[in-house]
Amino acid sequence: MTLVPSAIEIVVGILLLFGGGELFVGGSTAVALLLGIPQIVIGLTVVSLGTSAPELFVSLISTIQGGDAIAVSNVVGSNIFNVLVVLGLSALVVPLRVQSRLVRRDVPLLLGVSMAVWGMASGGRLTWQAGLALLVGTAINLIWEMRTAGENPDEAGDIDDSDRATPPVAAAKLAGGLVLLVVGSQVLVKGATAAAVSLGVSQTVIGLTIVAAGTSMPELVTSLVAAYRGKVDLAIGNVVGSNLLNQLLILGLCGLASGGQGLAVDPVMVNRDFPIMVLTTLACLPIFWTHGVISRLEGGILVGLYGLYLVEQVLTNTVTSAVDEFRIVALVVVVPVVLVFLVWQSLRWRQDRHA
Numbered sequence: 001m002t003l004v005p006s007a008i009e010i011v012v013g014i015l016l017l018f019g020g021g022e023l024f025v026g027g028s029t030a031v032a033l034l035l036g037i038p039q040i041v042i043g044l045t046v047v048s049l050g051t052s053a054p055e056l057f058v059s060l061i062s063t064i065q066g067g068d069a070i071a072v073s074n075v076v077g078s079n080i081f082n083v084l085v086v087l088g089l090s091a092l093v094v095p096l097r098v099q100s101r102l103v104r105r106d107v108p109l110l111l112g113v114s115m116a117v118w119g120m121a122s123g124g125r126l127t128w129q130a131g132l133a134l135l136v137g138t139a140i141n142l143i144w145e146m147r148t149a150g151e152n153p154d155e156a157g158d159i160d161d162s163d164r165a166t167p168p169v170a171a172a173k174l175a176g177g178l179v180l181l182v183v184g185s186q187v188l189v190k191g192a193t194a195a196a197v198s199l200g201v202s203q204t205v206i207g208l209t210i211v212a213a214g215t216s217m218p219e220l221v222t223s224l225v226a227a228y229r230g231k232v233d234l235a236i237g238n239v240v241g242s243n244l245l246n247q248l249l250i251l252g253l254c255g256l257a258s259g260g261q262g263l264a265v266d267p268v269m270v271n272r273d274f275p276i277m278v279l280t281t282l283a284c285l286p287i288f289w290t291h292g293v294i295s296r297l298e299g300g301i302l303v304g305l306y307g308l309y310l311v312e313q314v315l316t317n318t319v320t321s322a323v324d325e326f327r328i329v330a331l332v333v334v335v336p337v338v339l340v341f342l343v344w345q346s347l348r349w350r351q352d353r354h355a
Contacts, residue, residue, distance in 0.1 A: 006195040013188025014214035017054035020180025021218045025050030027173030030165040051222055051238060052245045053177075054215035056253070057185035063254040068264040069203035070189060070211060071254050072126070076273050077212025078219075079114070079243045083280040084306035085213075086220050090227040090235045091299025097232055098293065105148075106240045111281045113137070117247045118274040125262035131255020138248040188214060204266045208273060209313055236294075243281075276309065 028050065049056075055078050062071040090096060120130040165173065188211065196206045219242050226234040255263050284294075294302075 003195060003198040006191045006198055009187050009191025010195060010210060010214065013184045013186075013191055014217060016180050016184025016187060017057070017215060018217055018221075020177045020182075020184055021050055021053045022177070023173045024053050024177030024181060026165075027170055027175070027177050030170035031174055033164050034167060034170060049245060049249075051218040052242050052250065053181055054184070054218060055246055056250050057181045058188055058211060058215050059250050059254050060257060061182070061185045062189050063257045063263065065189065067189060067193065067203060068258070069266055070192060070207040072121070072251070072263060072265050073204045073207030073269060073273070074211050074215060075246045075251055076269060076277050077208035078216045079246055079277050080208075080273070080280055080309065081212050081216045081306065082219055082239045082243055083284065084302045084309070086216065086223050086239050087236065087284075087294060088299040088302030088306070089220070090223045090232075091294040091302070092296050093224060093227040094230065094232065095296060096227065096236055096294040096299075098236060106237075106244075107281070107285060109141070110240055110244055111278070111285070113244060113247050114274075114278045114281055117251060118270075118278055121265040121274060122270055124265055124267060124270065126251060126255045126258070126265060127262040128256050128258060128260065131252045131258070131263070134248050134252030134255065138245075138252060141244065141248060202266070204269060205313055205316075208269075209310065280305075 055074055059071040059074050062068070062074070087096070117126075117134070120126055120133075192206045192211050193203060195210070196203045199206075219238055223235040223238050226232070226238065251263075
């Protein structure tokens with residue numbers, strides 16, 4: 001029966017985080033506009049950070065409370081969820097055409113950062129020095145974004161007159177958003193920890209699945225709405241930008257907050273989930289580089305791959321005897337089929353292009 005209160009706390013925490021994120025973005029944007037900060041800078045900073053605010057607060061509070069497993073798994077799980085589910089479902093709404101900037105700069109950068117973070121965590125701890133390096137990377141990337149923003153001004157986010165507000169209203173939104181984010185993070189972490197105990201699974205598994213999906217709801221809603229409205233650049237850019245911030249900013253801050261002992265990383269994550277995070281990013285490159293469109297079929301495949309990832313997580317913690325057989329089937333059947341499909345799609349696109 002203890003699982004029911006935990007589930008309620010998880011749902012309430014996610015709802016509070018969602019509402020807090022909305023208020024935080026609205027209040028921060030209004031304050032920035034009142035201070036005369038250029039809209040391009042607001043789009044690249046406040047709006048991008050807004051959808052990652054739930055991950056930020058959940059991971060930071062988990063780190064402060066000694067829950068390193070949830071802090072790290074939340075980031076890794078969110079990145080996997082963003083690529084496979086958020087991009088996949090958005091492509092099911094409307095095929096997503098990829099801007100050349102993403103192919104040339106952002107996705108390769110995300111891949112490089114993901115591999116670097118994996119390397120930093122491979123020793124079983126993310127040290128404060130690694131956290132500081134990630135924060136320096138955050139600053140460098142932000143400066144680079146602002147310096148090159150003029151090349152693609154439409155990709156920085158939608159800011160219009162409806163985002164403006166009087167100083168009292170802006171301050172109230174900002175304060176209310178921060179309160180909801182803090183409270184929601186504490187409720188979600190408490191519920192997730194209790195659920196892990198009740199189910200007899202590790203906090204890492206809860207962080208990779210329930211917590212990661214919950215904190216990624218802002219990215220999912222933002223990208224789905226953007227895709228439905230035909231703003232596919234925002235739908236894709238939201239995912240790539242969020243995944244970069246999750247690793248550079250959030251893991252950087254958590255690494256510093258962990259102090260001298262560093263941020264503990266579950267060996268299972270180093271050997272399984274970090275590679276999956278890197279591979280999901282790598283898998284997008286053939287699609288982006290060849291025909292520059294994520295089709296509905298490819299979106300369905302991405303969502304299906306996340307389903308397989310969840311099945312593997314469940315089997316690992318319930319029917320352990322079936323895990324090896326499942327992994328063999330995935331390696332022998334699923335992976336080759338996906339690779340053949342990607343090659344076939346690329347060849348068909350090239351034939352159509354030269355026709």
